[in-house]
Ligand SMILES: [Zn+2]
């Protein structure tokens with residue numbers, strides 16, 4: 157019997173009431189191992205365009221790449237169906253999609269993966285790929301998940317990448333407190349330093365490894381290598397028991413959704429784009445606590461919005477003035493009845509600063525008080541000592557700017573999974589080879 | 602080039618998002634919408650693009666036809682149903 161190379165993609169197995177694609181994948185890993193498969197890579201956790209409206213939380217899809225004996229070919233789909241059914245039974249309103257591809261991943265699927273990182277891929281287009289390349293798939297509900305499932309398989313994590321250690325709790329205990337001990341997470345951070353990222357919010361000291369919802373994830377540790385995240389996990393203590401853990405290779409923290417520079421005219425709803433332009437209306441605080449400012453390039457102008465939880469980032473952005481040249485890292489929010497199409501700001505690169513000028517009346521040469529206008533063309537008059545300056549002019553003062561050129565991001569707690577955090581600036585694992593054997597245990601049980 | 606499939610020359614412009622698309626990427630509803638807008642329109646008004654999916658029924662809704670409660674979104678229809686059953 158021959159050997160078969162298989163790629164399984166899955167997405168949208170999350171639901172608001174719990175469940176999650178990575179958990180499903182972890183169960184699948186366990187069952188596939190019983191068939192004696194040979195893994196070609198760590199499970200891939202591929203984060204896709206965070207701006208699509210039907211995303212479930214982080215919009216993360218998973219792909220498994222492995223080889224196995226041809227004789228088990230039929231069993232794979234049976235295993236998938238069985239786990240899928242037990243999952244969907246428990247969670248209404250989930251639209252899971254699972255795809256299975258053999259041998260080489262077709263170019264059409266790779267195209268779809270590149271596309272799904274920063275655009276919306278319509279279902280009809282995905283269906284034509286599925287038909288043309290005779291992809292085997294299973295869906296439940298609306299089946300939206302097939303888009304991410306295919307994209308995850310097509311992605312392959314061929315650019316920069318990172319790792320995440322995910323620990324799960326019992327599915328019957330997802331309503332209970334996780335009880336992750338913050339002190340243990342700080343000890344973890346101290347021990348592993350720059351081998352980890354985005355696990356603690358430096359601004360608030362808040363622990364970011366434990367999610368909030370009722371999902372099966374107990375905690376997730378993000379880092380640069382499988383050994384680092386594996387070692388990090390030994391420091392963490394939680395109130396709930398770890399029932400299963402697994403290490404994913406992922407595009408989290410790589411910023412790869414924001415690699416397209418788009419002109420204002422080229423912007424489309426839901427796009428993840430970098431837009432360079434000049435500030436044309438300075439930031440104004442709106443009701444609800446968000447900040448809105450306008451930018452313009454040669455093709456048009458658009459509003460940009462910075463949302464409430466962005467904390468000190470919002471304070472920095474508030475210092476922008478008209479004429480500043482910036483690159484906005486953004487998700488495009490479609491127009492509604494109450495606002496035009498707007499850029500949801502995920503980060504700002506300040507390229508160059510304009511001079512901030514203020515124009516004031518001159519100071520009285522006799523007593524030093526600022527003078528008042530004496531009327532049109534009549535110069536200035538001092539209200540304190542009565543001195544009159546017929547030929548004085550307004551004074552232009554160039555203010556010192558407190559903002560400097562550079563890249564500004566919201567704090568980690570407000571970042572997307574894909575956002576390249578400050579700790580990862582200029583860093584890349586591209587070219588680093590982590591073979592499966594370099595971390596003998598990458599999942600448990 | 603078509604902005605949706607990047608495979609065929611663009612012949613039409615979407616009436617909602619302005620994308621230039623090929624004939625295959627124009628939704629077949631006589632509305633001059635591209636496939637992306639057809640997929641992402643508010644399922645209640647159809648007039649605006651949706652901002653989120655309803656956490657209860659999964660319908661896509663625009664900012665006017667869904668209510669945001671923290672991280673969650675609830676559509677108008679589910680809220681109405683909740684009111685009658687409550
Ligand atoms: Zn004076």
Ligand SMILES: [Zn+2]
Nearest residue numbers: 603606623626
């Ligand atoms: Zn097209």
Ligand SMILES: [Zn+2]
Nearest residue numbers: 615618635638
């Ligand atoms: Zn459109």
Ligand SMILES: [Zn+2]
Nearest residue numbers: 643646663666
């Ligand atoms: Zn609507």
Ligand SMILES: [Zn+2]
Nearest residue numbers: 655658676679
């Ligand atoms: Zn609903």
